[in-house]
Every structure is written in C-alpha cells, then in structure tokens.
Amino acid sequence: MWEWFIINGVWVFIGSAFGVILLFFIRQRVLAAIEKAAKKQPRPGLEKSLRLTIWTIIGILLALIAISAAAVIISREGMAAMITPETLQTWLKEHGTSILFILFLGALLWLAFNKLIPPLVGRVVVRSKGESKEGMKKRRETLNAVFIGTGKIIVVVAVIFMILSELDISIGPVLAGFGIVGIAIGFGAQYLIRDLIAGVFILLENQYRVGDVAKVADIVAIVEQVNLRKTVLRDLDGVVHHVPNGEIKVASNYTRHFSRVNLDISVAYGTDLDHAISVINRVGQELAADENWTKMIIKAPQVLRVNKLGDSGIDIKILGDVKPMQQWALMGELRLRLKKAFDEEGIEIPWPHVKLYFGESPGGLPCKACSQVNPPGSKFCSNCGASLSSK
DSSP: OHHHHHHHHHHHHHHHHHHHHHHHHHHHHHHHHHHHHHHHSOOTTHHHHHHHHHHHHHHHHHHHHHHHHHHHHHHHHGGGGSOOHHHHHHHIIIIIHHHHHHHHHHHHHHHHHHHHHHHHHHHHSOOOTTOOHHHHHHHHHHHHHHHHHHHHHHHHHHHHHHHHHHTTOOSHHHHHHHHHHHHHTHHHHHHHHHHHHHHHHHHHTTOOOTTOEEEETTEEEEEEEEOSSEEEEEOTTOOEEEEEGGGOSOEEESSSSOEEEEEEEEEOTTSOHHHHHHHHHHHHHHHHHOTTTGGGEEEEEEEEEEEEEOSSSEEEEEEEEESTTOHHHHHHHHHHHHHHHHHHHTOOOOOOOOOOOOSSOTTOEEOTTTOOEEOTTOSBOTTTOOBOOOO
C-alpha cells in the first residue's frame, strides 16, 4: 500500500486537493437544499448528520493529502527522509515554513475577496438613468457572487501549484496532462467557451440580475442565479431551469427600472364610453391614493385609448407605471375595483354568448330603430345594438 502511495503520490495529492476544494464549494448548497427539503418533510438530525459526513470526508481527504505529500518526499529523498526529529526539523526549515506561508497567504486572499470585492463593486457600478435602488442592489449581488467565486477558484489553484512547486514536484507533467485532456475534449469545449463569452456580456450589459423576472430561452421565470456559464430560473410551478448562456438569443427583462400595468377592459356596445372612461380614471386615481398601494405606483393607471371594437364589446386600454415586479399585484387589484365600480355604475362587461329563439317569441321587444323583435329581457337590439329601454 505504501509503495502504491510512493508511486502515485502526486496524483493522489492533486485529486484529494481538488476534492477538498469541491466540497468547500458545494457544501453550502447541499446543506441549503437539505434544509429546504427538511421544512417540507422534517427529519430530525438529518442536517447534523450531513454536516458530520461532509467534514469526515474532508478530514479523510486532508489525511490523504498529508500521506501523499510524505510519500512524494520519501520517493525523492529515499530512506534518509524517514521522519525523525532531525529530518522533520530540516524539512520544516526548508519547506514547511514556506508552505505555511503560502497557505496563510491563500487564506488571507480568500478572506480579502469576501471583504474587499463587495465595496469595490459598489463603487465601480454606477447607477444608470432610471435604475432603482433595488435594481442596483440586485446587480451588485450578482456581480459579487461571480467575482468572489472566480477569485476563490484562482486562489485555490494558485496555492496548489505553489505548494507542488515548493515540494520540488514538477508541475509541467501535470499541466501537460491537463493539456492532453483539453485536446481530447476540445470540440466540446467550444460550447463552454461560447457560454463563458455570452455570460461576460450578460453581466457587463446588465441584461438581467438575480431576483429579476425575465424571459430567457422562451421561459418566463425569476432569475435565481447568474454566472459566467449558465442562468438558473425558477418558474411559477417551482420548476428550476438551467439555461447555458450560449443558448440565449433574446432575453426580455420584465422588471428593469420600472414595470407597467397594461390592461384591456371590455364594455358593452351600448355603454356611454365617456362615462366608462371617467369611471376607469377615477378608480385608477383612487388606487394611486390608497396608502396600501401608493408606494408601489409611479404613474396612476389611466385610459390610453379605445383599443378595439371586438365581437362582443369595446376594448379600452389602460396603462400605468409601477415599481418593478408590482405590475401583477396592481393589475389584480385594479380588476377587482373596476368590477365593483362597473356594477355600481351599471356598466356592463360583455362576454361571448349566443341567444337562440324560434320565430317571434311571445312578449318580444320590438326595436324602435329597426323594428327587430328581440327576446324578452333583452336590453339592446340584437340587430342594430340600439337600447330597448322605454326611456
């Protein structure tokens, strides 16, 4: 077993080191996923057991790193490198101090990325015209996650190669091995490079941020994560979509700077349009003045125009500007208030319907304008649309 470690010590060291790095990066996500699942189906002690398992695996990998490093030293120095107080003291003077300094410098850089990048991004990212404070916060958080993650990867890789160099292990064969693997997957890597380039432009152009509602690859959902390789979306059904950045041709942001209430309301053909428009504008002003909604509204919903003469009624378009992500709540409240106001004012909201009758129905209502006989209970003529009211 020891001979196997002496022969393969370099690769065991590299594999164990990358295993430790991977666990450090994914452990928080795994724990978060377990915690979320535990809320739906509680399992006492599961999170504690998982933490213990992860740290046990990390401990084993660290032990493998130490054993493989010792095996490499012995394979190079021979039996004279067996651990004795003298050899240990010599090794600490020649290599140990330098390795500890490299680890200390790596840890310092790791902490520096966490502390320095957020304020640096906050100073560099300039608030553009029309950008809200919430939008700037989303952009800063997105850029912080990308820069900190990338910086930590660079620090870890640099520390590993510096330690290998300090142990007199040539990193040339390692890099050559990676080069061979890179050539083998070169055709597949072109898609990865395309994703990375697209991710850079998404971040630089601030197309969307974490927390935005966007349409990406024909999927309308909340953006949960943006990095250089992919965009992660969660739709209203809770389904998580992973979209490679290189596959994104068109991205539509529903919550950039401000959002808009865009609503069509239909009224019957016999409705006094001036009266209906005044009622709609009044309801929009009342909604904007409501203390529960006024903070969300930038411009009160108002009638823009008569938008369409439909089959069953006349469509009136309503527009209004609101704060990002508030348009759906505002439109729901506006529909509720308009229905109540229309009922009070006697304004009819039409719906597609068909009335069948054979011949002249008893007690039919004749139209004064065209003499058409209409079924009992009709308010408007089925032929010309004139009111059948006796007034």
